[in-house]
Amino acid sequence: MAFLIGFKNKYMYYNENTLVYWNGDFVNARDAQIDLYSQTLHYGIGAFEGIRSYKTPEGTKIFKCDEHFDRLRYSAQVMGLNFDWTNEMLEDASYKLLAKNGLTNAYLRPLVYTNANMSLTPAKQSYIIIQAWEWGRLYGTELSKVMTSSYQRPNPKSLFVDAKVTGHYANSILAQQEAKLNGFDEALLLDASGNVAEGSGANFFFEKEDKLYTTPRGSILPGITRNTVLELAKELEIEVVEKHFKVEEVKQADSAFFTGTAAEVAGIKSLDDYEFPQDWEDSLGRLLAKKYRRLVTGAQAHDAVLV
Numbered sequence: 001m002a003f004l005i006g007f008k009n010k011y012m013y014y015n016e017n018t019l020v021y022w023n024g025d026f027v028n029a030r031d032a033q034i035d036l037y038s039q040t041l042h043y044g045i046g047a048f049e050g051i052r053s054y055k056t057p058e059g060t061k062i063f064k065c066d067e068h069f070d071r072l073r074y075s076a077q078v079m080g081l082n083f084d085w086t087n088e089m090l091e092d093a094s095y096k097l098l099a100k101n102g103l104t105n106a107y108l109r110p111l112v113y114t115n116a117n118m119s120l121t122p123a124k125q126s127y128i129i130i131q132a133w134e135w136g137r138l139y140g141t142e143l144s145k146v147m148t149s150s151y152q153r154p155n156p157k158s159l160f161v162d163a164k165v166t167g168h169y170a171n172s173i174l175a176q177q178e179a180k181l182n183g184f185d186e187a188l189l190l191d192a193s194g195n196v197a198e199g200s201g202a203n204f205f206f207e208k209e210d211k212l213y214t215t216p217r218g219s220i221l222p223g224i225t226r227n228t229v230l231e232l233a234k235e236l237e238i239e240v241v242e243k244h245f246k247v248e249e250v251k252q253a254d255s256a257f258f259t260g261t262a263a264e265v266a267g268i269k270s271l272d273d274y275e276f277p278q279d280w281e282d283s284l285g286r287l288l289a290k291k292y293r294r295l296v297t298g299a300q301a302h303d304a305v306l307v
Contacts (some may be wrong), residue, residue, distance in 0.1 A: 013133045019100050021093045026100060029142045032129055037116035039123050043169020047075035050261040051094070055104040056298030057122075058128040062098075062108070063296045064305070065091045067224050068261075075163035076112045080122035083112065090130070091222045097132050100111050101128040107262065109133035117292075138201070138262035139185065143269035143280055149187035152221050153197040162222055170202040174185070186258070188247075188271060191219035195244040202260035205240075206231070206253040213253075216242040223265040225292075238284055247271070254278040257285035264296075265279040265289035 014020075014029035022032045040046035049072045053062045069087040076083040094108055110130045114123035151174050154161060157170065175187035179200070188204060191197040197219045199203050203226040205214045212233060216224070233240045250256065251274040258266045265288055267280040280286050293299070 009280065013131070016114065018133075019097065020031060020132075021097045021128075023127050023129070029131070031158055034113060035116045036116050037118055040113035040166060042118065042168065044165065044170070045079055045081070046111060046113045046166035047072055047079060047081060048164055048165075048166060049075075051108040052261055052296070053094075053098055053104065053106045053108065054296045055297070057231045057296060059090075060095070060104045061296075061298065062091070062094055063261075064224055064228070065094065066199050066260070066279070067227075071164060071224070072110055072112065073279035075160075075165055076126065076161045078163050079165055081112055081126040083126065085128060086270060090128075094130055095130075095132055095218045098134050099248055101132055103132055103134065105134065108132045108133045113166075130289075135262070137264050138260065139258070139266040142272065143267045144258070145184055145269050146184040146186045146188050146271050147179050147184040149178060149189045149200075151178065151187070151189055153189045153191050156219055161219060162217065162238065165256070168227065169201075176200040186268075188250075190247070193219075193244070194246065195219070196247060196250060199260075202258035202263045202266070204258060205285065206250050206256040207278070208253045210239075210284070212238060212240045212284055213245060213249075214242055215244065223260055224247045225261055225264065228292065229259050229265065231286055232288055232295070236291065237288065238288075250274075255280065257283075257287055257289070 018029040019026045020029045020032050034041060049068045051058050051062060068086050069090050072082045100105055108130060110128060112126050112128050115125035117123050151171060154171060158172045177188055179187040185201045189197050196204060197215055203220060203223045205212050230240055250271055253276060255276045255278040256268040265285060267285055
């Protein structure tokens with residue numbers, strides 16, 4: 001069974017020449033396979049990461065590679081998966097994979113998956129695959145129309161919400177599908193207490209009176225891009241308040257945005273029937289988007305590279 005699939009018929013994650021890193025070797029994507037009796041396939045017991053590489057003046061650079069592989073290790077270990085690979089080994093494989101596929105601005109997807117095991121006991125073996133492809137920003141360049149989802153983020157006492165686990169994303173897919181079916185671009189999910197948590201695949205910030213607000217750790221996946229934005233905000237002397245808040249408070253905000261590796265820093269146009277009044281170009285989110293773009297591309301002050 002081919003491990004990778006096509007997308008919308010007009011864009012493929014891979015072609016006949018694409019290589020993936022698969023358990024220590026570089027093989028054609030069409031030849032990489034998963035056991036049909038794997039716990040990952042049947043029960044969602046797997047760990048993955050989303051990582052971006054960028055073309056910079058110093059060559060292709062993978063952004064925060066160590067942090068991503070640290071989280072991959074954590075996610076695998078809390079799910080009982082063996083993780084025998086070092087960051088150095090995986091970073092070397094990632095750079096080689098990019099070079100072999102002729103990629104610079106790319107998205108990398110490492111995935112740790114299990115051996116055959118139809119019971120609910122821990123898997124005895126785990127394997128790794130790293131895939132890479134060209135992938136634009138998750139929400140494109142337009143501001144997103146967002147709806148408050150009827151789906152909640154999982155209760156932190158039910159699973160490891162701070163781990164990036166394959167099975168957890170059933171929740172994200174349901175929320176995203178609901179939003180699309182209702183004419184929106186994205187969903188904003190609440191936690192079990194009715195507080196705003198995050199988007200289906202990105203963290204959430206809003207701006208009010210020159211301050212930023214975001215949900216604290218506990219009910220969210222604390223994103224690496226989120227952490228980067230917090231660091232950039234500190235450099236720019238922008239006050240960020242981490243607290244719990246309701247949808248009603250968001251609907252009094254000046255602007256809002258999502259953050260994530262795939263999304264980068266992405267502006268939001270509206271939440272349900274509330275349109276954020278501040279021009280995105282004048283917002284703190286836009287300022288941070290520019291700063292973030294300079295950071296990941298190695299640019300110093302070239303607004304021409306910003307999107």
